[in-house]
Structure formats: C-alpha cells, structure tokens
Amino acid sequence: MRQAKTRRGGTRHRPWPLSERPGYLIRRLHQIHVALFQEACGEFEVTPLQYSLLSALAVRETADQTTLAADIALDRTTTTGALKRLAARNLVERAVNKDDRRARLCRLTPAGAALLVRIEGAARRAHRATLGDLSQREQALFIEMMQRIVAGHPSRDSAAAVFD
Amino acid sequence: MRQAKTRRGGTRHRPWPLSERPGYLIRRLHQIHVALFQEACGEFEVTPLQYSLLSALAVRETADQTTLAADIALDRTTTTGALKRLAARNLVERAVNKDDRRARLCRLTPAGAALLVRIEGAARRAHRATLGDLSQREQALFIEMMQRIVAGHPSRDSAAAVFD
C-alpha cells in the first residue's frame, strides 16, 4: 500500500486531502447554501429549514409534527423545536388535535402564508445560486445525481408522497 | 407566471418540490454521509468533524486553533469546542504557546495518532460509500463539480494550502 514517511521515520497513510473527500465537500456545499440563503432571505429572518417547513405546511394545509418531520426528512424533535420558534413568531399555529389529543395539528397562519409568498422569489434564487458555478446542463445533472443518492438512502420515515 | 390555485380560490406559486431544491438535496446528502460515517466509525466514537480535525492535525503536526479552523473551513468557536472534546479524551493536546500566550498550540497525542491510523480505512470507505449510488465515472464528475462550487465560494479564512 502506498504510504508516506513521517519525519520521525515511521509510516502512515498518504494524507487524503480534505478537498477530495465527499463528506467534506458536501459539508462545504451545505455551508455555502446556508450562507447564500441567509444573504438572500436574511431580511425575512427565515432559515433554510424554516423555509422548508413553511413550504411543507403550504402543501399540507394541516399536518401533525411527525408528518411534517417525515416530509422534510428531519428528526422529529428538531422539527418540534423549529415549529415552536415559528409559532412564537405567529407564523404557524400549533393546536392540539381534538380527535387525537396526542397530536398537534400545525397550519400556516395568515402571516405565515403571507411571509412565504414574499420570501418565495429570494429563496428560489438562493437555491439556484448554490449551483451557480455550474453550467445549466451540469446543474441538471448534479441535481439528478443528488436525487439518485437520496433515493438510495431513504430516511426512516420517508413519506413525502405529496411532494412527488 | 405559472401558478396553482388554492382550494379557497386564491393564487400561489406552484409548489417547488423539496426533492428538486439544491439546498434540500445537499442537506440530505450531508445527513446520509453522517449516517454512513457513524455506521462505519461508530465503534471509534469519532464524528466526521473530529476525523477532519485529527486528519488536519496529522498534517500540521502542530497548529493553533484558528489555523485549524481555517484548514477545515469551520467556525473558530466551533473548532474550539471540538478540540476541547478531543482533548478531554486525550486524543489531542492543547497547550498555551509559550511564544505567544494568546494562542493554544494543538497536536495529536500518541493515542490520537494511533486512533487515526485505526479509523482511517473505515472513514475512507464511508466517504466513498456516500457516492456509492453513482458510477465510478459519475463519482469523479460529482466530486469535480463540488470542488468547482467550493472554489467559487472561499471561506473567509481560507488557507488550507497544506492540503492542496
């Protein structure tokens, strides 16, 4: 196996540059997207995750927290935290379901729906800008490859049929 | 502009499926990589970030926290937290620099270096497995495109020359 010598004369694996590791590059991409999103949507005080949640709620009209978590492929407790923050800003309503008191039915408030409309353009531009360094053809290919990888690793509670 | 009608008769943007948004797909890819990494390296109790840090330290031999943060394109305070956790496990040494008492010089302990050697194979397999649903040719292309995007968005303190 190819190895490199250390200064002390021992041997170790040849360093694998971070910039060639898929995991590192993916983390950087995520970092870049979040930065672009904040830059584009910062004035609305909405994060990428919150935008995902608002979008999912716009499609569902009404849904319990577990369903929403599955929709956006996010942990349930994390989803709860995000929904609480949105509810605190009166963008989302979280009411106990009368028919099943275990569940909390969430829905967009008028303010939440209005914010979603206002933010939509900037949010989409941020998403597109993330791949802006690729050609149009490459962007489509890149997205297709990401979709294939994601399809190969379903999240534990993958439902999300409403989005397909 | 193409729009969809809501049930109440109003108009809104046609929903853009999450599964087509670059930001969402990138978040999922990150999620998938972390899961694969944990699966492969869980027995070593090392996260992808910690593996990056150990790798960077192996290359640097010795470095202050700010330099390490730049190496792995991570926020300085986050890096500090991770280094503290590694130090608490005796994998990293954090000593105040005698020549510049503002800085803490970090280096791998023998245990840290040994762990890095033991984990290396599994870590690399996890990185490769993340793109495992793509063909060999596609994987190379995917990595190249990610590198191009990353190169187009330098982190604020991009140094990392040692890795190139």
Added chain:
DNA sequence: TGACATTACGAAGCATGCTTCGTATTTTGA
C-alpha cells in the same frame, strides 16, 4: 514609547441535528 489596531480566545446565545428515555393517548387483539 504609548495609544491603537490586530490577533487568538472565551463566553453567551440561538438554531440545528441526533439519541435515549419517559408520558399521555389511542388502537388493537387475545
């Protein structure tokens, strides 16, 4: 040489993300 900028940290606060454990409620099946 002495105010001022710079640098490297630390602390605090917020927002993700995950796991595990516990609780309330509903459903199910013997």
Added chain:
DNA sequence: TCAAAATACGAAGCATGCTTCGTAATGTCA
C-alpha cells in the same frame, strides 16, 4: 374488555454551526 402495542410528544443531553461581545496578548507606527 382490558392488557399490550403503537403513536405523538416532551425533556434532557450531546455535538455541531453560527453571531456578537468581551478580554488578554502582541504588533505597529506616529
């Protein structure tokens, strides 16, 4: 029908990630 399984949450804890503010040490230049 009633005990057990399943469901939806919540709380707690750990690990990222970020920002802002404050501090200590070093460098710099008028």
